[in-house]
Amino acid sequence: xxxxxxxxxxxxxxxxxxxxxxxxxxxxxxxxxxxxxxxxxxxxxxxxxxxxxxxxxxxxxxxxxxxxxxxxxxxxxxxxxxxxxxxxxxxxxxxxxxxxxxxxxxxxxxxxxxxxxxxxxxxxxxxxxxxxxxxxxxxxxxxxxxxxxxxxxxxxxxxxxxxxxxxxxxxxxxxxxxxxxxxxxxxxxxxxxxxxxxxxxxxxxxxxxxxxxxxxxxxxxxxxxxxxxxxxxxxxxxxxxxxxxxxxxxxxxxxxxxxxxxxxxxxxxxxxxxxxxxxxxxxxxxxxxxxxx
Amino acid sequence: xxxxxxxxxxxxxxxxxxxxxxxxxxxxxxxxxxxxxxxxxxxxxxxxxxxxxxxxxxxxxxxxxxxxxxxxxxxxxxxxxxxxxxxxxxxxxxxxxxxxxxxxxxxxxxxxxxxxxxxxxxxxxxxxxxxxxxxxxxxxxxxxxxxxxxxxxxxxxxxxxxxxxxxxxxxxxxxxxxxxxxxxxxxxxxxxxxxxxxxxxxxxxxxxxxxxxxxxxxxxxxxxxxxxxxxxxxxxxxxxxxxxxxxxxxxxxxxxxxxxxxxxxxxxxxxxxxxxxxxxxxxxxxxxxxxxxxxxxxx
Numbered sequence: 001x002x003x004x005x006x007x008x009x010x011x012x013x014x015x016x017x018x019x020x021x022x023x024x025x026x027x028x029x030x031x032x033x034x035x036x037x038x039x040x041x042x043x044x045x046x047x048x049x050x051x052x053x054x055x056x057x058x059x060x061x062x063x064x065x066x067x068x069x070x071x072x073x074x075x076x077x078x079x080x081x082x083x084x085x086x087x088x089x090x091x092x093x094x095x096x097x098x099x100x101x102x103x104x105x106x107x108x109x110x111x112x113x114x115x116x117x118x119x120x121x122x123x124x125x126x127x128x129x130x131x132x133x134x135x136x137x138x139x140x141x142x143x144x145x146x147x148x149x150x151x152x153x154x155x156x157x158x159x160x161x162x163x164x165x166x167x168x169x170x171x172x173x174x175x176x177x178x179x180x181x182x183x184x185x186x187x188x189x190x191x192x193x194x195x196x197x198x199x200x201x202x203x204x205x206x207x208x209x210x211x212x213x214x215x216x217x218x219x220x221x222x223x224x225x226x227x228x229x230x231x232x233x234x235x236x237x238x239x240x241x242x243x244x245x246x247x248x249x250x251x252x253x254x255x256x257x258x259x260x261x262x263x264x265x266x267x268x269x270x271x272x273x274x275x276x277x278x279x280x281x282x283x284x285x286x287x288x289x290x291x292x293x
Numbered sequence: 294x295x296x297x298x299x300x301x302x303x304x305x306x307x308x309x310x311x312x313x314x315x316x317x318x319x320x321x322x323x324x325x326x327x328x329x330x331x332x333x334x335x336x337x338x339x340x341x342x343x344x345x346x347x348x349x350x351x352x353x354x355x356x357x358x359x360x361x362x363x364x365x366x367x368x369x370x371x372x373x374x375x376x377x378x379x380x381x382x383x384x385x386x387x388x389x390x391x392x393x394x395x396x397x398x399x400x401x402x403x404x405x406x407x408x409x410x411x412x413x414x415x416x417x418x419x420x421x422x423x424x425x426x427x428x429x430x431x432x433x434x435x436x437x438x439x440x441x442x443x444x445x446x447x448x449x450x451x452x453x454x455x456x457x458x459x460x461x462x463x464x465x466x467x468x469x470x471x472x473x474x475x476x477x478x479x480x481x482x483x484x485x486x487x488x489x490x491x492x493x494x495x496x497x498x499x500x501x502x503x504x505x506x507x508x509x510x511x512x513x514x515x516x517x518x519x520x521x522x523x524x525x526x527x528x529x530x531x532x533x534x535x536x537x538x539x540x541x542x543x544x545x546x547x548x549x550x551x552x553x554x555x556x557x558x559x560x561x562x563x564x565x566x567x568x569x570x571x572x573x574x575x576x577x578x579x580x581x582x583x584x585x586x587x588x589x590x591x592x
Binding site: 025027122182 | 410
C-alpha cells in the first residue's frame with residue numbers, strides 16, 4: 001500500500017541498484033576465482049584476470065585431477081558424507097521421536113531431553129574431547145569423523161518440534177490398528193516428514209562436506225584427510241620444499257595461483273549444486289521448528 | 294499397571310539407547326577429562342597415572358604473556374560480529390521487503406546466502422587471493438582510486454576489521470532470510486489500515502514492519518549472547534598468521550596451539566574449561582532471557 005510518487009520511484013531505483021551490487025559482492029569473488037582457474041599461469045601471475053578467463057586453458061584442472069592426493073581426499077570426503085549422513089539421520093529420527101512424546105505419555109522424556117540438551121550447554125573443551133577419541137581407538141579411521149558428532153542435537157530439536165506438530169490422531173489410529181511405536185514411526189512419522197528430513201539431510205551433507213578440523217587433528221596420515229582438510233593444508237600455506245622437480249616443472253605451466261583457484265572451485269562445486277534447494281527449509285523448517293508462540 | 298506401562302515404553306527406550314551411548318562416550322566422558330586441567334598430563338601415563346598439580350596450570354594460564362590481550366581480542370571481535378551481524382540483516386531484510394516482484398526477491402535471497410554454505414577453508418582460500426597486497430583484486434580496485442595496497446590479513450590495524458567484515462559478508466544473507474520469513478507472517482490488513490490512516494511507506498515500515506520483526510530480533514539478540522566468547526575459530530585459524538597474533542589471536546586458537554602444537558595438555562585444558570564455564574553461564578542466561586522476553590523454548 002503506497003502512492004506511486006517520484007520519491008517512491010527514486011527509492012525503488014536506488015534500492016534495486018544497491019541490492020544488485022550487494023548480490024554481486026557475494027557472487028563475484030567466486031567468479032573471480034573461477035576465471036583465474038581457467039586462465040594461463042602468466043596472466044594470473046601478472047594480475048590480468050578479473051571476471052573472465054585470460055588465455056583460456058584447462059591445464060590447472062588437468063593438473064589437479066591427476067594429483068593423487070586430491071583424488072584420494074575427494075574419495076574420503078564422499079565416504080565421510082555418505083556414512084556420516086546416514087548415521088546422523090538415523091540417530092536424529094531415533095532420538096527425536098521418543099522426545100517428541102509428551103511427558104504424560106513417555107514419563108522419562110524430560111530426563112532424556114535434558115541429557116541431550118546439556119551437551120549444548122557444557123563441553124569439556126578441545127583437549128579432553130581429543131583424548132577421549134584417542135582413548136576409544138578410532139583415531140585415523142573414518143569412524144573418528146562420524147562417531148563423535150553422531151547425534152546432532154540441534155537437528156534433533158528441530159525434528160522433535162516438527163514431529164510434535166503432526167496430528168496425534170494419526171498415531172492413535174495406528175495404535176488402534178495394532179501398530180506399536182516402531183510401526184508408527186516408520187509408517188506415519190517418517191513418511192509425513194519426508195520434506196523436512198530431506199532438508200535436514202541436505203544440511204548434514206553440507207556440514208560433513210565442509211568439516212575440516214576433525215580431519216586435521218584426528219587423522220594421523222594425510223592419506224586419510226577428507227577434501228576440506230586437504231584443501232586446508234594446501235590453501236593456507238605454500239610448501240615448495242615438498243615438491244619434486246617434476247611437479248615444480250608442472251607448476252610453472254600451472255602456477256600456484258591457478259592451481260589453488262581450481263581446487264577452491266572444485267571444493268565449492270558440490271555445495272553450489274546443493275544449496276539452492278535449501279531455501280524452502282528456512283521458511284518452513286527453521287522458523288516453524290524453533291520459534292513458537 | 295505400572296509394569297505394563299514400563300513394558301509399553303520399552304521401544305522408546307530402545308530407540309534412544311544408541312544415541313544415549315554415543316553421547317555418553319563423546320560428550321560426557323570428555324567432561325571427566327576436565328581433570329587433565331589439574332594434572333601434569335602425560336598421554337602415556339593416562340588420566341590416572343599422571344601427576345596431580347592442583348591449580349598450577351591455572352597460575353600458569355593467568356601468567357601467560359599476552360593472555361589478557363587474547364581474552365580482549367576474543368571479546369572485541371565477537372562483540373563486533375554480534376552487533377553488526379544483527380543490524381546488517383535487519384536493514385537488508387527491510388530493503389528486500391520493498392521489492393514486490395516475487396521472483397526477483399527470491400533471486401536476491403539465493404545470491405546473498407551463498408557464502409553461508411561455503412566453509413572457511415574455501416572462503417579463506419578466496420580471501421587470501423583477493424585480499425593479497427600484490428595481485429589481489431581488491432587492492433587492484435582500490436589502486437584505481439589511488440589508494441596504496443592494504444595488507445588486510447597481515448596488518449594488525451586491519452586484521453580485526455577484515456575478520457568482522459568477512460564474517461558479516463558470509464552470514465548476513467542467512468539471517469536476512471530468517472527475518473524475511475518473520476515478515477511474511479505480518480497481517481496485510483495492518484498495512485491497509487496504516488495506509489488509510491495516511492501513513493506513507495516510511496511510517497508503515499516504522500510502525501508495522503519493524504514491530505512485526507521485533508520478536509525475532511529480540512530472540513536472535515538474546516541467543517547471540519551465548520557466543521560472546523566464540524570469535525570464530527574456523528575463520529581466524531584459516532586467516533591468521535604470526536604477524537597478526539597481537540590483534541587476531543583468540544581463546545580457541547590459543548587453546549589449539551598450546552594443547553595440540555606445544556602439547557601442554559593441562560594448560561590448554563584449563564583455558565578451555567575457563568571458557569566453557571563462562572559460556573555455560575552466558576548460554577544459560579541467554580536461553581532464560583529468550584524464554585522470558587521472546588517466549589522461546591528450545592524444546
